[in-house]
Amino acid sequence: xxxxxxxxxxxxxxxxxxxxxxxxxxxxxxxxxxxxxxxxxxxxxxxxxxxxxxxxxxxxxxxxxxxxxxxxxxxxxxxxxxxxxxxxxxxxxxxxxxxxxxxxxxxxxxxxxxxxxxxxxxxxxxxxxxxxxxxxxxxxxxxxxxxxxxxxxxxxxxxxxxxxxxxxxxx
Amino acid sequence: xxxxxxxxxxxxxxxxxxxxxxxxxxxxxxxxxxxxxxxxxxxxxxxxxxxxxxxxxxxxxxxxxxxxxxxxxxxxxxxxxxxxxxxxxxxxxxxxxxxxxxxxxxxxxxxxxxxxxxxxxxxxxxxxxxxxxxxxxxxxxxxxxxxxxxxxxxxxxxxxxxxxxxxxxxxxxxxxxxxxxxxxxxxxxxxxxxxxxxxxxxxxxxxxxxxxxxxxxxxxxxxxxxxxxxxxxxxxxxxxxxxxxxxxxxxxxxxxxxxxxxxxxxxxxxxxxxxxxxxxxxxxxxxxxxxxxxxxxxxxxxxxxxxxxxxxxxxxxxxxxxxxxxxxxxxxxxxxxxxxxxxxxxxxxxxxxxxxxxxxxxxxxxxxxxxxxxxxxxxxxxxxxxxxxxxxxxxxxxxxxxxxxxxxxxxxxxxxxxxxxxxxxxxxxxxxxxxxxxxxxxxxxxxxxxxxxxxxxxxxxxxxxxxxxxxxxxxxxxxxxxxxxxxx
Numbered sequence: 001x002x003x004x005x006x007x008x009x010x011x012x013x014x015x016x017x018x019x020x021x022x023x024x025x026x027x028x029x030x031x032x033x034x035x036x037x038x039x040x041x042x043x044x045x046x047x048x049x050x051x052x053x054x055x056x057x058x059x060x061x062x063x064x065x066x067x068x069x070x071x072x073x074x075x076x077x078x079x080x081x082x083x084x085x086x087x088x089x090x091x092x093x094x095x096x097x098x099x100x101x102x103x104x105x106x107x108x109x110x111x112x113x114x115x116x117x118x119x120x121x122x123x124x125x126x127x128x129x130x131x132x133x134x135x136x137x138x139x140x141x142x143x144x145x146x147x148x149x150x151x152x153x154x155x156x157x158x159x160x161x162x163x164x165x166x167x168x169x170x171x
Numbered sequence: 172x173x174x175x176x177x178x179x180x181x182x183x184x185x186x187x188x189x190x191x192x193x194x195x196x197x198x199x200x201x202x203x204x205x206x207x208x209x210x211x212x213x214x215x216x217x218x219x220x221x222x223x224x225x226x227x228x229x230x231x232x233x234x235x236x237x238x239x240x241x242x243x244x245x246x247x248x249x250x251x252x253x254x255x256x257x258x259x260x261x262x263x264x265x266x267x268x269x270x271x272x273x274x275x276x277x278x279x280x281x282x283x284x285x286x287x288x289x290x291x292x293x294x295x296x297x298x299x300x301x302x303x304x305x306x307x308x309x310x311x312x313x314x315x316x317x318x319x320x321x322x323x324x325x326x327x328x329x330x331x332x333x334x335x336x337x338x339x340x341x342x343x344x345x346x347x348x349x350x351x352x353x354x355x356x357x358x359x360x361x362x363x364x365x366x367x368x369x370x371x372x373x374x375x376x377x378x379x380x381x382x383x384x385x386x387x388x389x390x391x392x393x394x395x396x397x398x399x400x401x402x403x404x405x406x407x408x409x410x411x412x413x414x415x416x417x418x419x420x421x422x423x424x425x426x427x428x429x430x431x432x433x434x435x436x437x438x439x440x441x442x443x444x445x446x447x448x449x450x451x452x453x454x455x456x457x458x459x460x461x462x463x464x465x466x467x468x469x470x471x472x473x474x475x476x477x478x479x480x481x482x483x484x485x486x487x488x489x490x491x492x493x494x495x496x497x498x499x500x501x502x503x504x505x506x507x508x509x510x511x512x513x514x515x516x517x518x519x520x521x522x523x524x525x526x527x528x529x530x531x532x533x534x535x536x537x538x539x540x541x542x543x544x545x546x547x548x549x550x551x552x553x554x555x556x557x558x559x560x561x562x563x564x565x566x567x568x569x570x571x572x573x574x575x576x577x578x579x580x581x582x583x584x585x586x587x588x589x590x591x592x593x594x595x596x597x598x599x600x601x602x603x604x605x606x607x608x609x610x611x612x613x614x615x616x617x618x619x620x621x622x623x624x625x626x627x628x629x630x631x632x633x634x635x636x637x638x639x640x641x642x643x644x645x646x647x648x649x650x651x652x653x654x655x656x657x658x659x
Contacts, residue, residue: 073535074616075617076535081649138633138636138655139632139633145620145625146624149624150621151643151651151652151653152650152651154653154654156655157657168617
């Protein structure tokens with residue numbers, strides 16, 4: 001092998017190493033590794049944790065621009081039901097709680113969301129959601145949602161647009 | 172001498188009893204020798220003998236005073252007006268008295284005249300009256316005086332015309348002519364003429380029908396008239412043939428069901444959808460995207476079971492590629508004109524797609540597909556297709572170097588690259604240059620619940636907001652969306 005070819009080979013290996021390092025960043029950028037869950041063969045066969053992780057994704061929808069945040073790719077197909085042209089991810093937070101437990105998620109615009117786990121079984125979880133704007137409670141609802149399924153609460157005004165809140169119950 | 176004459180003589184002689192007088196009156200009414208007036212009142216009931224004598228004198232049967240003359244005078248008066256008067260020239264009274272004084276002519280003696288003058292009665296008039304009665308001499312006198320008698324009755328008739336006195340009287344009285352039949356019935360009562368006729372026969376009438384039946388027995392007249400029953404239906408059918416009663420009764424009652432349905436429902440062209448998918452060229456239409464959405468789905472499902480259609484579709488794809496290749500070879504590469512056209516129509520960035528970041532699709536595909544090793548497959552394909560004959564490599568045997576630091580250097584470079592990348596992943600987010608999860612959201616996929624996987628059990632909201640719930644669909648394409656409207 002000629003020295004030139006060996007240099008090219010080395011450079012190629014370095015590039016692959018850099019690329020591999022970039023691709024694996026999401027696993028380290030969040031501060032903790034994502035939980036490794038094996039793919040369940042059947043819902044009843046999967047191990048069920050006692051706690052339920054409530055994930056809240058806050059998205060800002062507006063008509064002032066027509067750009068879509070790349071991080072919203074996983075839910076891009078559902079954003080077409082929203083009446084806006086531009087979407088950006090504001091925050092994403094999650095919290096584990098047991099039955100009877102609750103947690104408050106802060107939301108931009110002096111808002112907060114209180115989530116309480118009412119019931120959980122192998123099929124679905126019942127959660128109570130209270131939305132506050134300042135000190136005033138605007139909406140309170142109880143939703144029964146299947147494991148690892150999501151739903152959307154939207155409408156609170158923010159920055160010439162509105163907030164789109166995606167709730168997910170993972171367990 | 173008639174019976175009347177004899178009876179008058181008898182009465183004049185003083186031998187007239189009541190029956191005789193009545194009989195004389197009856198005969199007097201029909202004796203045409205006397206005028207009508209004299210017939211009715213000729214016999215005076217008070218002095219029938221005097222009246223009889225006068226009548227005898229009028230009839231010329233009396234031989235007393237003025238015998239014959241008085242009768243002639245009376246008859247001349249009773250006759251027509253044109254009837255001449257007495258044959259003789261009219262005599263004066265003196266002549267008459269002179270004749271009368273003749274003893275053989277006049278029955279009255281001088282002594283009688285003297286006696287009558289002593290009584291103050293005009294003897295002539297009284298004698299005439301006694302003999303002749305009360306003759307009406309007016310007509311002859313008027314005629315002699317040259318006065319034409321007037322037929323008053325005829326004159327009145329000519330003036331008045333025919334006068335139906337009976338009708339006038341009835342009208343005046345208000346009597347109505349009674350119908351004859353009610354009048355008869357009123358008079359006769361219910362009269363059964365037949366019974367009246369038969370009753371004298373003295374026998375009970377036999378009912379005719381019973382009599383005939385007893386003699387002849389029961390007769391089936393209908394059977395006699397029609398010996399054999401007639402099949403009416405067959406006869407009618409023979410004459411008229413088969414008759415479509417439905418068509419005859421309701422010739423125009425065909426119900427256009429299609430028109431009725433079309434009038435109620437709008438036009439639904441099913442064939443344009445179904446037929447489009449099954450026309451002979453449906454595979455071509457499917458390949459070219461010319462089918463409607465519904466037909467496209469139908470055709471796609473059919474394609475999964477129709478092997479020939481699949482082969483045909485593949486042939487279309489091959490033909491398309493060959494066509495494009497031929498066109499490109501013949502016409503050359505198509506110049507890229509979008510970059511020149513876009514600014515002219517107001518698009519500043521021709522390559523920018525609103526809502527899509529550059530590389531988003533590629534990264535999304537890469538995330539979905541994961542790591543795909545294509546290098547080996549590509550290299551295998553390239554080596555397989557190449558027809559070049561390469562010379563066997565010349566292996567130059569060279570001595571191994573005594574010291575080889577190549578791999579040591581390469582290893583160090585690789586380690587350094589890995590370290591740099593790890594540090595960059597940790598430091599860049601801290602510097603705000605890269606948001607957490609820059610490469611995407613959490614590793615867990617976001618799967619929105621479909622219908623049946625999520626349910627809103629309770630919902631309450633403030634009076635100043637309005638909430639609308641959009642339920643998810645069956646396929647899970649549309650998630651559950653609770654929309655809060657704060658602009659109420």
